[in-house]
Amino acid sequence: MPRESILHQVRTALGRSVGQPAAPAPPPSLKTPDADAEARLESFCRELEALGGKAWRAASPEEAGAVVERLVAGRLAVASNAPFLCECGITSLPSVRAGFTDPAALREACAAAQVGITSADWALADTGTLVMLSGPEEARLISLLPPVHVAVLPAQRMLSGLDELFTLLPRPAEQTSSMVLITGPSRTADIEQILVRGVHGPGEIHVILV
């Protein structure tokens, strides 16, 4: 059995025995800096725009809905099942399709759509990152297949960075089979190290903070 033979070889190499507990691991080092909410929002917008994304600030859900309507501009769009999008009136926009629960239908819609609209569980201020947990509210393909990704989230979901995220969420696997961090538009530099946006994922990303 490969399992037994590999474990046996590893144990022999390390001089350990079956069932031997591990020595205590070095404690995790997680430091959350103090920064006021406004400074975090500013940092997020600056970082996202430096990567070629676009950050928007909206005073109310209605205003956010209006920004999304302008961005979609009548193009075919797919929205996720996040309740916040409904609150912003996004799911009732004319060219927006929403309410998918069937994987095949969702996939077909995402492959045809020009815009994918989602919310996000958190955002990270110091890198301009969106944190998205897959679940009944958020699917994976909406932020991936369409060439434009629009994310709308309450500004209170802004965290300082990775350290705060992993302090709040020490074991993401207990909540979802897929957590993805999205930092700017899809990009490559594989040909002569020249930056090109929109390889396989969206080349355009808009984040609206409400």
Add this chain to the structure above:
Amino acid sequence: MSGTYQDQIRATLGDPRLQAAIYAASGRLMDHRRAAVAPEVLPDFQELRLQAHLIKQHTLDNLDYYLEQFEQQLLARGGHLVWARDAKDVAEFVLDLARRKQARLMVKSKSMTTEEIELLSRLEPQGLEIVETDLGEYIIQLAGERPYHIVAPALHKTREDVGELFSRRLGVERVSDPEKLTKIARAALRDKFLAADIGMSGANFLVADSGAVVLVENEGNARMSTSAPRIHVAVAGIEKMIPRAQDLAVFLKLLGRSATGQPLTVYTSFLSGPRRAGEIDGPEEFYVVLLDNGRSRLLADREKRQSLYCIRCGACLSHCPVYRKIGGHSYPWVYSGAIGAVITPQYQGLTEFPWLPFASSLCGACGEVCPVRIELPKLLLDLRSEVQKALSRQSVNRLERLAFRLWAWVMCHPRIYEMLGSVAAAAMPGEEAKDWPRRLPAWLMRGPLGAWFSQRDLPPWPERSFRQAWRARVRDRSH
């Protein structure tokens, strides 16, 4: 050094276009990294490196424990674990899976581990179509080559090369604009993603307390490969383990910065098992293949165990003055640069490529930039000494041993040393003939002596030796 590698190195050194491409690309990677780890932007960089080193050390010292924890966590979340001793085990598993699931098409994201076991060449003849989806890897696959750099596989290709390749292999119009070329690849691969039955990935990290695979990328092809097809297979070396999801706060900060100077890459996916109840999309089946392929053997050596801490950022390639001259294809295995020179002899046998640990100027840059603080220069030195010992045992260098014994004897006898020195001085040409090594008789230029002289410009012999000058000085002083 065997002829193939010597020829490859000569060809690389003699190609000005390639030299310029490697130099420019690795130089940019160096600049980007330097800016991303500068104290103004990342004041605790050195603490992070130390923490990463300690976590890796701890994980590998207790690896059996974490492997079992990983297994238990993965199974609890509905994933499957496959243990593979070598390339053959992996290929057999994938072929069997493809047969059982009647899969014909597999999309694949970038993975050094699958390159290491040459998985594609084992699977393709069996009728399975496999498509590399990282742009660089796709180019390399179409060209039928192997990756040039860990993070920039097509570093040596110009836009014209890629344009020519695409028009020949994909039947598209010949263009050389990187933006247009990327669009061509996007369109060609989009259909593959949606039609594929199996998506294969590597793993940047395996998280023991979560049974999770972590993937770090910029293009979105790894997300595609692991989200669209109904089956996801991740192939990872057992050394990719870290204990906790929380440790990612350390490793993610180091990996992107060290590789390309990005604080975070565009996409970081944390995947633990197949789609769960209530989730709308994602794979129905999730397999992790844990590969040994010699890693457990490396664990046994306490000193060299740290070679397994590597997180494959490629910084020790881009910063290596030897890599920057001879390029990635001059190394005998998929792993090049300093880390390649350190792990290849350990995986493939010390005497297989005895010259490899010597392919370094020992300038120390690799050790200085390594984000997990692997003592690369020290390991290179240790391996040099082991290679010499192994070659002595095989009596390969009997002549060399004799030469060194003679040299040691001369060095222990100052009078004889001095006498030989003055004989040599009398025989050597003077000031007017600086390039005398170039004009040595042909019979002297063969073998190791020729290799040595071919790269050196020796200064003319001084009129007085150091010892003579010293004696004169002491004499003058005492007057």
